[in-house]
Amino acid sequence: MKRILYLSLFILCALHGVLDGSHYRGGIISWRPLNNTVQGTTAQILLHQRYFWYRLWGSFPPPYCTEANVVAQTHINVSGAALTCLRNCTSSPTFPSSISVNMITSDCDTNTIIESWGGELYTTLTLPLTTSITIGYNGSAWLTQLYLGGSGSWAIVNRMNLAPRPDGYINSSPVTSTLPVVFYQRNVSVVHVVPMADNDATDILICRWSNSNSSYNYNQNDECGGVCKAMPAGTTLIGSNCTLQFILPNASIYYACALQIEDYYNASSTTPMSSVPIQFLFYAYNPSAGACAQRPSIIGDRPNRACIGLPYGVQLNETVIAQTYCPGQTIVDFVTTSPIGMTHSAIRNPSSGLWTMTLTWIPVSTQFGPQGFCAGAIDNSSLQSAPWCITYLVGFASPSLIRNSASPVGVISQSQTIFSIQTTSAVKRPSRNGTNIYFTDSTNNTVIQKFDCGWAPEVTYINFTITIIFPVAPWIPGHSYFVTSDSGVASGIAFCGAENVAINDPTFWTFNISNPVSTTTTTTSSLTTTLSTVATSTSLPTIYTTMNLYNTTSTKGNCYYPRVTLIPGSSTLSSPIQFQRSQDFTIVSLIEFICNQKLSMITKWIIKNCTTIICSNSIQLNPIINTKFSELYIPSKTLPYGTYQLELTVTMSSSLHYSTSSFVYVQIVSSNIIANLVQFGTSMITNGYKQDLLLDPGNYSVDPSESIFNASNWKYKYYCRIYGLYMFPSFQGSLIPIGDTTIDPLNPSCFINRTDNQTPWKFNSINSSITIVSASLQSNRTYQFMVYMEHQQNTSLQAIGYVLVTVEDTYPHMILIG
Known part of the structure; x- marks a missing residue:
């Protein structure tokens, strides 16, 4: 090579x-x-x-x-x-x-x-x-x-x-x-x-x-x-x-x-x-005499800084492509930085001005996570391309866009401005710019709008849904359009965000704009749920789908069962979608009717409690949960911990025997405890040298899943260090809590200032608070206190809180710095 x-x-x-x-x-x-x-x-x-x-x-x-x-x-x-x-x-x-x-x-x-x-x-x-x-x-x-x-x-x-x-x-x-x-x-x-x-x-x-x-x-x-x-x-x-x-x-x-x-x-x-x-x-x-004025560049197949999901044990064949720009300019070397096991082929010249090297690699389980690769192409005048680096995310699958979830499709209104598509896994906004989604007029093959998903506010990401909202509808009546995208429009939520592959197929997502003078008998009206209230809320995870109503002339004069889809449809009783109890969440449905009559629909949600093997009993719901809409909104703290089956039944009101149901499984899990040593959870306070210092996590901590924090359910250990000078005292790898007389010779106790026989601290009856007695800390010095909390019954539930305390000679009121 x-x-x-x-x-x-x-x-x-x-x-x-x-x-x-x-x-x-x-x-x-x-x-x-x-x-x-x-x-x-x-x-x-x-x-x-x-x-x-x-x-x-x-x-x-x-x-x-x-x-x-x-x-x-x-x-x-x-x-x-x-x-x-x-x-x-x-x-x-x-x-x-x-x-x-x-x-x-x-x-x-x-x-x-x-x-x-x-x-x-x-x-x-x-x-x-x-x-x-x-x-x-x-x-x-x-x-x-x-x-x-x-x-x-x-x-x-x-x-x-x-x-x-x-x-x-x-x-x-x-x-x-x-x-x-x-x-x-x-x-x-x-x-x-x-x-x-x-x-x-x-x-x-x-x-x-x-x-x-x-x-x-x-x-x-x-x-x-x-x-x-x-x-x-x-x-x-x-x-x-x-x-x-x-x-x-x-x-x-x-x-x-x-x-x-x-x-x-x-x-x-x-x-x-x-x-x-x-x-x-x-x-x-x-540059040597005769060197090209333009250095080579690496042009594909992947964009620079791409993040690619890659399973274990599957062979990767990746082609690095370099381009030269002058007669006689050739690529003689690809300098690389690679993960272990990746091999590099000899350089090939498949066509004029293009030079390739093939990478071959079978990642193993010990390479789980991000694995970086960089390359630089060097020509025969020692000109080097800009570095080209990508990350392989081993053990993670890249998300895919779900073709049949794209909405709207078919014939739509000229005023349509909201478009959405589902993904096979949760996605986020890509971390790099240049990840575009394109809307092309197929009548003249002209791109009429593109959005850079790396930053465009018109594109939003919520869980499994990508939504595009046009400020103004640019459509021409009677024209047909298709949607394509670069790789990386959908990026996973782990590590660097594994990217989806580019969508170049012009038939992947298509739609036509209705023409008022047309006599066609088939129309499609998009009733996509309004997104404005959800897009602005950081506390409202939503599982999105789209609702389309079809009114199609049928020579048989009959109706068909409504089709109901809840996305993601991959949830099972053994693998439910998890939400913290402190979160609101919403499930929205995809409902399709095919009927030659004017009709309305009746929707009804039923929520069943589940064991590990069966979902049987319907639960009595809080009155604020409305089960008669096509979407189901669950406010925070309304469902107890557990696993639930959320079932939607859709019935055609003109023919009550035509009904269909679909369900999704969700699990309500606990939220992380917020351990606060002082009121408001502030990170730094100032305390007087001659003033007692009260640290009270039992009173000030927060359980987001509950209305109050029950201090008696927890065990507490407190630690202190002289901030900026020493670490927390430890012995044989374990931190030394306040109250333990073990000495760390390298990291002294916070209370060396106290030379009398008085104990510098006092605990309450359940250790949920500690009072540092006045004159126990040195003035004009900053200390860091830490509390470690562990649940009495479930030791896997733990929380840690910190606060910095600056001690002054004066006797001020406590100053809280948010």
Whole structure:
């Protein structure tokens, strides 16, 4: 697959191999829990490492790295290579003393400028939730030919903090990807975007320069060795989207880039929850004589940044397509970053200006979750395309658009403005722009409207339904139309959001606009339920369908049974749709009549209580639930916990024996308890030094599923740390609660200020509140208190709450900061 371009470059590479024995080229370290729900005191963590090495390093055995090593999944043996815990290691006593850095080969590149041997490794660890450590890999040396930091040491570090987030879940670190070497022309202004994403979709991601200030940075360690801010002067970094802007001043030399990507719970958070390193190289070139003025580009089959669902054990055959733009311009190399087991074909030239490489891969169960792939096409003048990166979401199916759920279809009114279609699984708005849905006039094959689903407010996503609302109907009477879409219009809700395939079939969704002068006897009137009240509510999950009424001339003069569909229709008694008891939800039906008479319909909902094997008894409903509409609205807190069958019966009023029923199964589950230590659930308070501090989760916590919170149903443990200076005290991996006399020598008690014999705290009779006695905390210092709550009967129900307390010398009233 790879080609050596010029003899002069070959000689340069051979000389470089002699002069430069250094071997490190960059890497990435990230992690995520296998289950982000807190269960007990430990969690299983999947640690991911990826590194790039100099392929011709003298310690590597000839014939060095080739595609045969990728196929064989050879280990990259680097003597003494180990990742270790670097800071606060006592918080995680089960973290191994060292973890192998001998990667499994995933990519080999023999291009004389790149000469990369890349690999990755996944390691599963069982760690206590007290873990808050800095881990990393240090060594020597970077390559010699660096603009700054040549032959210097490397340091690549990651912060792993498993303390439950404010929402009660275990955090996942951000993820990112890169090519080992990215080419840009010398003395040309460059904008380069480093991709970053997070499974915790609401987190705020910030990208910053790695630095060596161990007393300042979050990792409390040297993060970058000899290449801290090694990019040229004038380089800028936009942290919110990890965009670099720079000019590479010298040609035929490399530039090291070392960054940290950190996730914050929300925009007001001041401390990140994790820190992920990414280190890689830029290379500056002068275009050779006769080089094409336009560098190659990768044009498909997938758009850049696509997220593709992929099941286990099924072979993937993916074609990477590059385009060239000048006579004599050829593609000689695809530089790649791949998941383990993905193989790369030789380069093919199926037609003029097009060059392809085929990827083959059978993912295995241990590769569950997001797996990144990046490629760059390099031509025979060493011009490289922009990086092209996609994510394969292993173990997840991409959603599909359901063809027969599209509405409206057939003959519709010229004033129609609301269109909708169902999906096979829950979907959300795509995370990338350029995911368009097209409405085309088939009469003249002209696109009359397109909406970019990445941002267009006319397109909304609720559960299994995509709805498009036109501000003004653009239809022409008598014309026919069809709807198509790009891939990614429907994106799943897990991880990066697995995308649906593009819809290019002009017969997939069609409709005609009625013509008043036409004498046709068949009409279709769309009675799609109004969406305005639902689209603006964040607390109203809705299962949407569409209602169409048909009045068709029939020579037999008869009527047919109404057809009733509740979507999603995939719910079963063993796999019901789940709603939290604190949520409102609505089910809307698809009802179709075929009859030659004028008619009306009678609709009736029945709700039955279900066991694990049968749904039998109808339940007595709250009067506010109206069961006579075609849609069923269930307000929050009206159905008890349990599983229910919601059955809709539709009867034609002119012929009462013509009726049809359809049902869906739902399960009402508990909502997460909101543990509040102080009134209103505020995150920070100020308290006087000579004032008692009352923390009362039994009074201030909230159970969204119930009208009141029953404090006596819970067990309580309280913890405290000196915020900004120490972690929560722990012993052998377990946090030390207030009231336990065990001492952590590295993380002192919050109450060391108290030297008399008085106990600094008081509990009420059921421990649902704690009072910190005045003068027990040091003034002009901030403390963080945490409560851990566990249900008395059901220990799987847990909640954690935090509050920051700043102590002042004065005796103020309590100040609450929302």
